[in-house]
Amino acid sequence: MHVPHPRGPLTEELFGALRSGSDDFYAVLPVATSATGEDAALALWALHELHYRGFDDVPADLEWDPQLIRLRGVLERDLEARLRARFTPPEGLSFVDDVLGWIDDQDGASLAQHVHRDADRDQVVELLRVRSLYHLKESDPVTWVVPRLGVQAKAALVELQYDEYGTGDPNRLHHHLYAEGMRASGLEPSYADHLHLAPLEVLEQNNTLSLFGLHRRLRGAALGHLAAFEATSSLPSRRMAQGLERLGFPDEMVAYYTEHVEADAVHEQLAVRTICAALLEEEPELEEDLWFGAFTCLDLEDRFARAMLARWGVVTDDRDGRDDQEEVA
Numbered sequence: 001m002h003v004p005h006p007r008g009p010l011t012e013e014l015f016g017a018l019r020s021g022s023d024d025f026y027a028v029l030p031v032a033t034s035a036t037g038e039d040a041a042l043a044l045w046a047l048h049e050l051h052y053r054g055f056d057d058v059p060a061d062l063e064w065d066p067q068l069i070r071l072r073g074v075l076e077r078d079l080e081a082r083l084r085a086r087f088t089p090p091e092g093l094s095f096v097d098d099v100l101g102w103i104d105d106q107d108g109a110s111l112a113q114h115v116h117r118d119a120d121r122d123q124v125v126e127l128l129r130v131r132s133l134y135h136l137k138e139s140d141p142v143t144w145v146v147p148r149l150g151v152q153a154k155a156a157l158v159e160l161q162y163d164e165y166g167t168g169d170p171n172r173l174h175h176h177l178y179a180e181g182m183r184a185s186g187l188e189p190s191y192a193d194h195l196h197l198a199p200l201e202v203l204e205q206n207n208t209l210s211l212f213g214l215h216r217r218l219r220g221a222a223l224g225h226l227a228a229f230e231a232t233s234s235l236p237s238r239r240m241a242q243g244l245e246r247l248g249f250p251d252e253m254v255a256y257y258t259e260h261v262e263a264d265a266v267h268e269q270l271a272v273r274t275i276c277a278a279l280l281e282e283e284p285e286l287e288e289d290l291w292f293g294a295f296t297c298l299d300l301e302d303r304f305a306r307a308m309l310a311r312w313g314v315v316t317d318d319r320d321g322r323d324d325q326e327e328v329a
């Protein structure tokens with residue numbers, strides 16, 4: 001993968017500097033402090049990518065360049081402040097006992113529901129492409145959290161991750177299943193090819209996962225996010241699988257979603273009742289961050305779903321987006 005196309009002044013400056021072979025990023029920092037929107041989000045996505053697979057045209061040792069880390073910090077602080085500003089901790093609820101019911105009560109817009117019943121093939125292809133930014137590195141951001149946990153939470157998280165990584169079989173590894181599904185659908189199984197389609201909301205979903213994973217102090221938010229992610233996957237995965245079948249997508253693409261119907265029904269219990277429960281036993285002061293992570297997961301997905309549905313001309317009602325989605329004639 002090569003450094004992507006810029007989307008504004010910061011990414012112009014940063015990506016040019018990254019490709020130049022220089023290790024002087026001093027001029028980029030002032031541009032970062034005023035960057036917003038897709039420009040800031042894409043810059044942060046690229047800086048995080050240096051910690052995953054990196055870019056063919058950027059030297060690997062820039063991963064730990066102090067000026068780039070400082071730049072990353074500026075963008076991450078802005079992202080975290082915006083995420084926290086949207087969050088109000090629920091009162092009088094216990095995370096372990098109440099989060100699944102609380103999640104059921106949230107009314108987010110649903111892309112899976114649209115794919116199930118109404119979406120056309122082009123919309124689903126677009127969705128598969130923008131989702132590839134996450135699904136082709138599925139579970140990797142959570143792996144950063146493992147060394148930051150006490151023994152009980154660590155053992156339980158690794159049990160979940162072991163499933164995500166295919167229980168020792170590379171052909172069962174979830175991000176590989178997604179790649180196989182893309183390949184069978186005639187899509188390039190590399191997120192570099194689809195990044196330019198990703199709206200702000202998808203960049204921020206991915207940036208948030210990396211932010212939570214890469215900062216030890218945010219381990220509670222990372223696990224709260226994981227719990228909400230797993231708890232909102234099983235039913236939508238069934239709907240996605242049925243929608244893909246309705247539109248004649250190949251078995252490999254359907255298989256990625258059917259794999260998640262049962263797996264994530266198990267994972268939601270493991271995430272809440274074992275991983276988060278163990279974390280709270282060892283570090284009860286992290287309960288509010290568990291809620292922050294769970295809220296943020298649902299909030300980001302709702303914003304992403306609304307952005308895609310708006311792009312496709314599907315109207316969602318603000319109070320009850322999931323039930324009242326309607327196709328505009």
Ligand SMILES: [Fe+2]
Pocket residue numbers: 138164174260
């Ligand atoms: Fe998975």
Ligand SMILES: [Fe+2]
Pocket residue numbers: 164230263264267
């Ligand atoms: Fe899962």
